[in-house]
Structures are given as C-alpha cells and as structure tokens.
Amino acid sequence: MEYRMSTVSVNGVEIFYQEKGEGTPLILLHEFADDYRSWDSLTQKLSEDYRVISLNNRGYPPSGVPQKQDQYSQEILVEDLYGFMNEMSIEKAHIGGLSMGGGTTLVFGLKHPDRTLSMIIAGAGSGSNQNDGFIEMIEFYSSKLISDGMPALDSYIRGETRTQLIRKDSSAFERFRARLFEHSDIGSALTFQGVQRKRKSVYDFEDEIKKCQIPVLILVGDEDYPCIEPALFMKRNFQKSGLVTFPQSGHAINIEEPILFNGVVEGFLRAVNEGYWAFRSNLS
Secondary structure, rough: OEEEHHHEEOOOEEEEEEEOOOOOEEEEOOOOOOOOHHHHHHHHHHHHOOEEEEEOOOOOOOOOOOOHHHHHHHHHHHHHHHHHHHOOOOEEEEEEEEEEHHHHHHHHHHHOHHEEEEEEOOOOOOOOOOOHHHHHHHHHHHHHHHHHHHHHHHHHHHHOOOHHHHHHHHHHHHHHHHHOOOOHHHHHHHHHHHHHHOOOOHHHHHHHHHOOOOEEEEEEOOOOOHHHHHHHHHHHHHOOEEEEEEEEOOOHHHHHHHHHHHHHHHHHHHHHOOOOOOOHHHOO
C-alpha cells in the first residue's frame, strides 16, 4: 500500500500530512528537531491494521510557515490538531507524539478526551524542572537560527540526550540531521519562542491528569535526563497508564530504538483495543 500525501487548510494555515493504511486512525506528532518522516518506521509497522497519519506542524514545510510569533503556541498546535481531525472527518483517534509532539498529545487528550482513544507520550516534559537551563538554551538557539540558519542547530542535536543515536546508528543520525537542515529557520525559531519557551510544565496539569481516564502509554529513554522525572510524574498520576523505560537510550527513541519502540506501541494499542489496558484500581 502506498503513502498518501496532501495538505488541508486548518486555522488559516496549510497543514501537510502523510498517511498509510485503513482502519482506526493513529495520528503521530513530531518533535521539534524532526518532522513527519521520523514516523516512517512505525507507520510501516502499523499500517496493516491502522490508518496511520503523520503530519507536519505549522512552521515545518511543506506545511505553512506563519511569520509572527503570536501565531505559534502549544495551545495553537492543539487547536490545529483538533481542526485537522475535523477537516479529515476523524471523530476519534489514537494520538501519539515525541517530545514537543508528546506535549501536544498530552494537552490535546486532556482538553478533548471525547476525541482521544488513547495517548502515546514519548520523551515529553523537557523544561518542566526549573533551573535546568531550558529557557537559556531556547534563547541562545533562537538567536542563532535567525543569524546562521538551520546549521546553527548542529550542536543542539549533538547534546547529551542525542549522542546515543550517533553511537547506535550513525547513518540514522545523518538522515535525522539532513531532515533537520531542510526545515525553515524562521519556522523553527518561532516554534522555539512561541511553543517551546512558553508552554506549561507537565506538573501544571496535575489536577487534569489525575481526573483523566484515557489509556496512556508513557515512554522515555533512561538517558533522556530532562524527561525522566516528568515521565514518572505522569505515571504516578494518570489513572490508566503504563511506563516503558528504554535502556541506554536518549531522546529520539522512535528512531534510536525503532524495533523496541514499535513493538511496545503495537502491544499497547492491541491492549487498548481489546479492553485489557487497566485502571490501577483494577489491578488487584
């Protein structure tokens, strides 16, 4: 079965998407440093049983690139996803994302539980812990993007939570790096400033998370240090969640450990569909 690619207009911006397969929809959201192509391996794995859709956020060509900072925020990305589902006539879907995409998944599921069959939240929550240098990093790279373009992020993708991919699969890292360098410098800078810098901490959603009854799969690399505590927090507070920690793994676990990642996600979706992904109170 071939990939299908197109765009739809959502909230005044063209949103590009790729899809493959039929059946229950699974919508996948990318991290800041990657795009829809990062989900190709999972799409190949699951498209025999699901309608797998990966999209590019606003600011990430071929999607449109608004030119003003106030056109970027986590709340806007959530509403883009809501509008995308409406335009695609998707009533409900499994929603999954890595990092920035995981944050959008979290907020979407909490705000629109009636549209969310399950949440797959991977490598999310960086910046939730105060004094971790997250804001300073964003300010530095936002400025560098404007002055030097996308190659300014070369050092960003070689940080301590990214070196594991280089060690495990240098060719996969080079493909990831090439995708990043194709991105829009303006779109990336505005995403940094509008989405990443201003989004809430995972901990700010504690009350909503405790009330949520949607099935949730939380995934994190054990060397993705900024995301470990947020992952544990979500596991402790979601009523119907599971946590998978990937050994000797960093941030981009979907491309760093694709076989393990894909298998875990497939098993989770099967459990949800067959009705045995349990509430904690039902585990006695």
